[in-house]
Every structure is written in C-alpha cells, then in structure tokens.
Amino acid sequence: MLTASLSSPQSTQAADGNWIVTSSTSGNWSDTSNWEDGIIADGAGYTATIAPESTGTARAIILNDASRTLGGLTINYQRRADTSGSLYYTFSNGGFGHGFVFDNNGATATLNLLGPSTNITNYRTTIDVPITLSDSLEISDSTSGPVIINGNIDGAGGLTYTGTSGSSLTLTGTNTFTGGLSINNSEVIIGEDYNLGDESGVITINGGILHNAANVSGDGTVDSYNRQYVIGSEGATFNTDGKYYHIRSGSISGDGPLIKTGSSTLAMYTGVENTYTGGTIIREGNVRIEADSNLGASTSGVTLDGGTLIVRESTQLDAGRTFTITENGGTIDGDAFTNINGVIEGDGLLNLIGDSTISFNNAGNTHSGGIDVGESVILRIRRGDASLGATGNNLTFADGTSFSVNNYDSVTEAEAEISASRFFALTSGTVNFIIETDTPFSATINGSGKLLKTDDAILNLKAANSYSGGTEVETGTLLANNTTGSATGSGAVLVKSGATLGGGGIIQGATTLESGATLNVDGNLRFSNALQMAGTTMIDINGTTRGSGYDAVDVSGLLSYGGDLSIVFLTSAQDGYTYQIFSILGGYDGTFNSISIAGVYDNIALLYDGNGIWTGTDGTASFTFDEASGSLNAAVPEPATFALMLGGAILGLMIIRRRRK
Numbered sequence: 001m002l003t004a005s006l007s008s009p010q011s012t013q014a015a016d017g018n019w020i021v022t023s024s025t026s027g028n029w030s031d032t033s034n035w036e037d038g039i040i041a042d043g044a045g046y047t048a049t050i051a052p053e054s055t056g057t058a059r060a061i062i063l064n065d066a067s068r069t070l071g072g073l074t075i076n077y078q079r080r081a082d083t084s085g086s087l088y089y090t091f092s093n094g095g096f097g098h099g100f101v102f103d104n105n106g107a108t109a110t111l112n113l114l115g116p117s118t119n120i121t122n123y124r125t126t127i128d129v130p131i132t133l134s135d136s137l138e139i140s141d142s143t144s145g146p147v148i149i150n151g152n153i154d155g156a157g158g159l160t161y162t163g164t165s166g167s168s169l170t171l172t173g174t175n176t177f178t179g180g181l182s183i184n185n186s187e188v189i190i191g192e193d194y195n196l197g198d199e200s201g202v203i204t205i206n207g208g209i210l211h212n213a214a215n216v217s218g219d220g221t222v223d224s225y226n227r228q229y230v231i232g233s234e235g236a237t238f239n240t241d242g243k244y245y246h247i248r249s250g251s252i253s254g255d256g257p258l259i260k261t262g263s264s265t266l267a268m269y270t271g272v273e274n275t276y277t278g279g280t281i282i283r284e285g286n287v288r289i290e291a292d293s294n295l296g297a298s299t300s301g302v303t304l305d306g307g308t309l310i311v312r313e314s315t316q317l318d319a320g321r322t323f324t325i326t327e328n329g330g331t332i333d334g335d336a337f338t339n340i341n342g343v344i345e346g347d348g349l350l351n352l353i354g355d356s357t358i359s360f361n362n363a364g365n366t367h368s369g370g371i372d373v374g375e376s377v378i379l380r381i382r383r384g385d386a387s388l389g390a391t392g393n394n395l396t397f398a399d400g401t402s403f404s405v406n407n408y409d410s411v412t413e414a415e416a417e418i419s420a421s422r423f424f425a426l427t428s429g430t431v432n433f434i435i436e437t438d439t440p441f442s443a444t445i446n447g448s449g450k451l452l453k454t455d456d457a458i459l460n461l462k463a464a465n466s467y468s469g470g471t472e473v474e475t476g477t478l479l480a481n482n483t484t485g486s487a488t489g490s491g492a493v494l495v496k497s498g499a500t501l502g503g504g505g506i507i508q509g510a511t512t513l514e515s516g517a518t519l520n521v522d523g524n525l526r527f528s529n530a531l532q533m534a535g536t537t538m539i540d541i542n543g544t545t546r547g548s549g550y551d552a553v554d555v556s557g558l559l560s561y562g563g564d565l566s567i568v569f570l571t572s573a574q575d576g577y578t579y580q581i582f583s584i585l586g587g588y589d590g591t592f593n594s595i596s597i598a599g600v601y602d603n604i605a606l607l608y609d610g611n612g613i614w615t616g617t618d619g620t621a622s623f624t625f626d627e628a629s630g631s632l633n634a635a636v637p638e639p640a641t642f643a644l645m646l647g648g649a650i651l652g653l654m655i656i657r658r659r660r661k
Helices: 384-388 641-661
Strands: 017-019 047-050 058-064 068-071 072-076 085-092 101-102 107-112 120-127 132-133 135-140 146-149 151-154 159-162 166-169 179-184 189-192 203-206 209-213 222-224 227-229 236-240 243-245 250-254 258-261 265-268 280-282 286-287 303-306 308-311 316-317 321-324 330-334 337-342 344-346 350-353 357-360 371-373 378-381 395-397 401-405 423-426 430-435 439-441 445-446 450-454 458-461 471-473 476-478 494-496 500-503 511-513 518-521 524-527 530-532 538-540 552-555 559-561 564-569 578-580 582-584 589-590 594-599 604-607 613-617 622-626 631-634
Touching: 017 209, 085 258, 120 641, 179 189, 179 209, 189 530, 203 236, 236 265, 250 530, 286 445, 303 330, 330 337, 378 384, 378 430, 430 458, 471 476, 494 500, 518 552, 538 604, 594 613, 604 622
Parallel strands: 017 047, 047 072, 058 085, 068 101, 072 107, 085 120, 101 132, 107 135, 120 146, 132 151, 135 159, 146 166, 159 179, 166 189, 179 203, 189 209, 203 227, 209 236, 222 243, 227 250, 236 258, 243 265, 258 280, 265 286, 280 303, 286 308, 303 321, 308 330, 316 337, 321 344, 330 350, 337 357, 350 371, 357 378, 371 395, 378 401, 395 423, 401 430, 423 445, 430 450, 439 458, 450 471, 458 476, 471 494, 476 500, 494 511, 500 518, 511 530, 518 538, 524 552, 530 559, 538 564, 552 582, 559 589, 564 594
Antiparallel strands: 578 631, 594 604, 604 613, 613 622, 622 631
8 A cells, every 4th residue: 555655745735636738748746837826636535637738649747756645536638629639648656656545535536537539539548656545436438548557556445447438447557455346338458367456356347348468467367266256237248368367266146147258268167156147148269167157047048159168077057057059159168078958049050079078958959050069079969859959950070079869768769860851961080879779860961971880779760861981880770761862871881790780771882791790681671782791680571572571681782691690480481482581683602601490480490502502491391591592482381281291201100110120
C-alpha cells in the first residue's frame, strides 16, 4: 500500500481542480500554472478534471512531488478541438514512486474517461503509477480506446470497469487489492493471475470479457487458485489468446452463460465445483474439464459454436446437460471415457477427437449436422440408432477409429437397427466395428477404408455397401443379408478362427475362411468372387426349395473346398431328391476334411472315395455328396421297401449260416 510517499504536498489545500491544457507540452502535477486559478486537485472526495482542448498527440502528467489523494479523476476527450485523430495520456511519477490514492470518504471513487470525440479516433490512457484503493474505484470508459494500468494496485477497495464497444482495461501490475474486480460490458486484459488482485476478491463479469493475452505480463499463463467468479445475467466471456487460463480451485456461480473465445484453453480441474446456470458457449479455442461439475449446474447446457470441449479423465456428463452443435460446428476431445447422457442437438458438424471412448447414451438426440470420428476415437452408442441423432445424420470415420454398439437391455431389435437413411464413410485405413450387442445395420457404408468386426455379438449388414478396403471378421458374427449390391463392399473378406460369416445376401469380394472359422448359411448366400473354406460350413435343410427350404451357396469364382461340412436335416429328406447346396460357376478345387449329416438322422459320417464322392448311411437313409456338382443326393426307402430289404437280408444270412453248418 502507498504510505509516506503518497502524502499530499504541503503547498496545496484539498480541492477540486481543472488541468489547463493549452499547449502540447506535458507538465508536473505540482505546478500551479498547469491548473485553472492555480488550484491543484487533491484530497479525499475531490476530483481532478483533465479536458484536452489544444493540439498535440501525447501528453504526460507527472506526479513529481507527492502522491495525490482523489475522490475522482475525469479525462474529457470530448473537449478536443483539433482533428489530429489521436490523443494519448500518460500518468507517470518520474521514478519518484508517487501515485494515486482513491478515497471518496467511504463512497465509490470514480475514474471517468469521456468520449467519443468527433475529432479523435484513437484514444489511449496509461497510468504508470501505483494506485491505492482506500475506497472502491469505478472506471467508466466511453472512449472506445484502451486504458492501461501498469502500476501496482493495492488497498481494501474493489475495481469496477464499465466500458463501451472497443474499450479495454489492461492490468499489468502485481496487484493485491482485496475488494474484487467487476467487468461490465467491457474487456479487462491480463497476463497473470496476480493482475486480478488478491485471490479473496470476487471476480464478477456481466456482459464483459476477461482476456488473458500474451505479452502483457509474465508468459500469458494464468493459474487461478481459490478465486470466486460470478457470471451476471448478460454473461461472461473468457478470451484466452495467450496461453492456458487454469482455474485450479474455487468456483464459478451466477445465472448467465460462460462464453469462451480466443485460440487457447480455459481449463478447469476436478476440485472446481461450478454452479452457474446459463450454460457454456465455446466459440473459439478450448474449454478443458475434468468433471461434469466444471460445466456448471446439471441443467446447464453446452453449446459448441466453433470451439472444442476437452474432457480429461473418465467423466459422466449429466443427463440434464444438453449439447447444442451450431452451424459453426464443434469438437469434443477426450482422453479416457466420456459418457454424454444428455441430448445432442443442432445442425453443425460434430468432430470427435482424442485417444478416448465417447459414448452417446440418449435416445432423444436430434443432431443433424453429421459426425466426424477422428483417429483413435471409439464412438459408442447405447440407445440404438436414436443415439446417432436425426434421420440422415451421417458419420465419417478416419483410420484407426472404432464404432462400438453396447445397447442397454431395454433397447428393442427395432430400436437397435441402424437406419437405412444414414451413411457411414470409412475414409481410409481400418475402422473397427466393436459389436457388443446384436446390431441390424441398414445404413450404407462407403469409402476406401476397411471394416474390422470385433466382439462377440452379431453385425447384420443389410445394405448395398461400396467401401473398398475389405472386411475382416475377427470375432463374433458378420451376417450378409442385403438384396442388391454387396454387403461387404468390393474388397476381400477374411474370416478369422473363432469368427462366423453368415446370412443369405451377396458378397462381392474374394472370401477366405481360416481354419476354425464358421460359414453359417441362412438362405441363399451368394459370392461374386472366389470362396476359400478352411473352417466349418453349416447347412440347414428343412424342405426342398433352394434358398428357403434349404440353405445354399452360389460361388461365381473359384470354390475351394476345405474344413468340415455339417448338414443338419430339420425334417426327413425326400427320397431321390438332389439338394443343390453349392452352385459352382467358376470351378472348384480342394476337398472337405469331413462331411457329417445330423438332425433327424443319427450323425452320419460320409466317407470319401478319393474321387470327389462322399457317401454314407444310417440304415434308414443314404446320402451322396458330389464335389464336382456341389450337390447332395438323398435315398430314403419307403417303410415297406425297407422291411422287404431287411427281410431279404435276414433270409440270406440264415442260408449262409445253414451252409456253414
């Protein structure tokens, strides 16, 4: 606090005073010739008025002999008569350490900057002297020019800055005043937390901007501890174009919105329990959080209007917290597990980035602007198709991304089905479909990327897809149930050991089933290219109509037999009927390791003759499989014929036995 050096000069009495500005020269405060009637402004409750009437651009007023106590200080730029276009005032002390004491006898002291002037387009007021706030100080600025206070501010009073569009107050000193800072419809620029005064002082922002900027003081990084911030009904803007603005402890309350601008980051940490209710609007740069409570009250929404929400740590975002994506788009950046339980709405593009899982958990999502999933992101849904927003809300996946389905038990099959109105674009590389609950998938998949199917549940592809990077089924089941085009796009299909490929649709690319894989046909499964089988092929027969009464496989390319063929009759075979299990259009090679028939028959193991023919019987029916034609022929005698044959066999056996005797 200013002490002895701030005592008033002995040569003057307490009084209001008007600085005479008749030339371009600067002057000492103590020089009576610079004051109207020789009366020097000084004293608690009294006002100094400076009204520039003459020409000149830069003026310096020097507190040369002592500090000055004032109840008010007014600079009236409206009085300027010439048309130079610029006027800059600087208050200095010539290195003597003198400054201002604002004391208005218990009332709020004032610093009034009056403008604009029709003749001045550039204003600047610089105070390079220390300031003591014995009473609170209100700076009222209508000049639309910068006010810069480089001197240290101390005292028990608070500081209020109210300006107009374009006006700003820059604080660079190591300030310790304890009465708090209020910013009303104007901008306060700082570079360090200590510019804001003692941490016990509340920071109140109503329609104003708190701007941490580079090259103001320090390195532009603000580390805020234990401060209380209050947002007024007109909102508070945090402009971070310096470095980070860290709110490490304390809280933000109030009823207005928190608005984030500037290219850098506003970061809030786990211990920051905010209660503001007006929502968070991110227009530029980033807002970084570690807990849901950082975003204010549980019903306080988040609007992404060109900016990024960074979520650190695993976080459950409250179901009452709505996310709005404006036409300017927005980004969510996670590094762990982010559960978005609230509604996602709006018509802008939503970008998901970071090495994280981001889970959409609300069935009421109406977002329509598209979703872009960046590298290393897992997008998880839990409410079926509705999790992805409005009908036609399309998704784009980069290399190394994942689409995860883990629906709640309450989600029905119809709700789980991914809508045919959507497009999934696999732009490049590999996209992992992590299917934890059965998923009918009617959306169209395009792009140059590869689809990797993992986890144990069923992915049922129903659309004509055009992605070209191939398909790999690592675990679980992939069904092709499209009616036109190719369920798996144009690329090759690989089914790994332990995984299953099935369905009754169309597959364009060359398909390989490794040893331990399963081909589980359901209807008429058509391969437009080669099919190589080294696992188990499963065929059900429940009638004589190909593709509906019994399962069938069409292969336009080379068919390579291998592994095991398991045929299950769900009803008795028709005598003499040939079941065309494989339609071979491009030739064949190889052979099965085994062929078995089960179901209503007692596990008949067919024997191979070495020439492409497999035969077997259980005494009630005989079967022959021909590899060249891909067909199974059944011979099932009528019961009377079977009895006659059995009797003949017994009679023959008796004759042989008699002859032996």
